[in-house]
Amino acid sequence: MSGADTPEPFEGPDRPEHPDHPEEAGTGTPEGAAVPRIPMPRSSIEDTGEPLPDPPPPEPVVPLVLExxxxxxxxxxxxxxxxxxxxxxxxxxxxxxxxxxxxxxxRLRDAVGLLHPEESLDLDPGLRTRVLESCLGRRPPRIPVPEWAVPYDAETARLDALLQDIGDSEWHAPVRLRWFEENGPVSRKTTVAGVIAHLLAVDGLVGLALGLDDPLGPDTKSPRDPSQRTEAYWRASYFPPTRAVRGPWREQTHEVIRTVSFAGGGSGRLPVPYGTVALPGPDPDSDAGADGVQKVELPLRDSMVDRAFECWIHAGDIADAVDYPYAPPAPRHLHRMIDLAARMLPGTLADRRRSGLAAPSRGLVAAGAPGRSLRLEIEGLGGGEWFIPLDSPAASASAEQEVAHVALDGVEFCRLAAGHVSPEEAAAGQDGDREAIRDVLFAAASLSRM
Known part of the structure; x- marks a missing residue:
């Protein structure tokens, strides 16, 4: 290269001048080399391998001299x-x-311990319900929810709060749906998301009665039987279901509550069909057709309580699967659920009798005439007494014709009616006709379904 191509040394006002540090002024660098403008990092004692110095000892706390x-x-x-x-x-x-x-x-330290007890960091599942009740008690809604729809509103809100807290992986936690058929337990394995899909499909029966869209699609031939609807939804949707099912289920619950609130209390008599059931023999008290097929339906006011009951039971299944605490419903809501089950017992007992699964009636009883009865005593939350007619669903029941007495805890009775406890395992106080007691306990378990 020629001399003209040799780079000139840096000159100008920005050139650093360090007379005290000749190595930084260029005297320690080869001739013509650029002077480094960024200083080299300082060495640390940790890089030398020498032991680190001990930290200074803390200053002692000198007690004050006080009276x-x-x-x-x-x-x-x-x-x-x-x-x-x-x-x-x-x-x-x-x-x-x-x-x-x-x-x-x-003594003061013990008192402070009582003021600050150790509590779980998880929020109480009933907190949202209590806050809403307090708010609505101070300022009632402009369009109130009918009293018979309040349990459904409360239980769906509690389940929604539980779903909000679980993680993505827990939506695929295994859950076993359990119910009772004839004389034995039945189960079906699914996931947390599958349970919500089941609730979405069956709650759709209430939505159809109210004129809402069917979650199974616009096909007018969609089944009305709860089990068939669940299987159809599982087959038609992405399987296994994912947490995406929470959105449609949540929206449907809101639409149901909103619709019944605008419709008013008179809509409680609207029938909600639950499919049909084939009767094995003639029944003078039923409205079955000539082909022996009887329609199964409930008035809307009872159907809403039924759906609240199913929501609570399946929420408990989900809570068990993800190891989460879950409390029973409020006592007044639990009382409505128990009352519905007690009113359905005579019809279920008659169905089991026609199928040969219960002892035959002791004799024909005219409609409204007194017949044998069983006194069902429910203790604890939502408790009360109900007299169950044993000979005919249309017969009257009273204490004068009582032949048996059964006492059950409220939550235990609901678990029996949900098929989660077998009749033999139900912790019941029993007195009187053993055959009648057995038939009623098995009829209570037969109220369950998927």
Whole structure:
């Protein structure tokens, strides 16, 4: 290269001048080399391999010299951990010498423990319901929810709060749906998302009765039987279902509550069909056709309680699968569920009798005439007494014709009606006709379905 191509040394006003550091002024660098403008990093003691110096010892806390009356006045603040380090040291030094103050300090510490009990960090599942009840009690809604629809509103809100708290992987946690058929338990394995899909499909029966869209699609031939609807939804949707099913289920519950609220209390008599059932023999008390097929339907006011019951039971299944605490419904809501099950028992007992699964009736009883009865006593939450006619669903039941008495806890009775407890395992107090007691307990388990 020619001399003209040789780069000129850096000159100008920005050139660093360090007369005190000749190595940075260029004297320590080869001739013509650029002077480094960024200083090299300083070496750390950790890079030298030498031992690190010991940290300085903490300064000792010197107790304050305070009078007895001042130290005694500080005991409350000390128990609440509100004293400074010096004050705490002074109080603790004093407690070793003063017996009365030591006893007072112990009493205050125990009191502080009662004020701040250890609690779970998980929110109470019933918190949302209590907050809503408090708000609505202070300012009632402009369009109130019918009383018979309140349990459904509360239980769907509780389940929605539970679903909000679970993680993505927990939506695929295994859940086993359990119910009772004839004389034995039946189960079906699914997932948390599959349970919500099941609730969405069956709640759609209520939505159809109210004129809402069917979650199974616009096909007018969609089944009305709850089990068939669930299987059809599972087949038609992405299987296994994912957490995406929560959105349609949540929207449908809101639409159902909104619609019945605008429709008013008179809509409670609207029939909700649940498919048909084939009767094995003639029944003078039923409205079955000549082909022996009887329509199964409930009035809307009872159907809403039925759906609230199913929502609570399946929410408990989900809570067990994800190891989450879940409390029973409010007592007044639980009472409605128990009352519906008790009113359905005579018809279910008659169906089992026609199928040969229950003992035959002791004799024909005219409609409205007194017949044998069983006294069903429900204890605890939502409790009460119901007289169940044993000979005919249309017969009257009273204490005068009582032949048996069964006592059950409210939650235990609901678990029996849900098929989660077998009749033999139900913890019931029993007295009277053993055959009648067995038939009623099995009829209660037969109320369950998928």
């Amino acid at each position: 007895h009356r001042v130290l005694k006045s500080l005991l409350g603040a000390w128990a609440l951990a509100a004293c400074s380090a010096e004050e705490s040291a002074a109080v603790e030094d004093h407690l070793g010498d003063c017996g009365p103050c030591a006893q007072e300090a112990l």
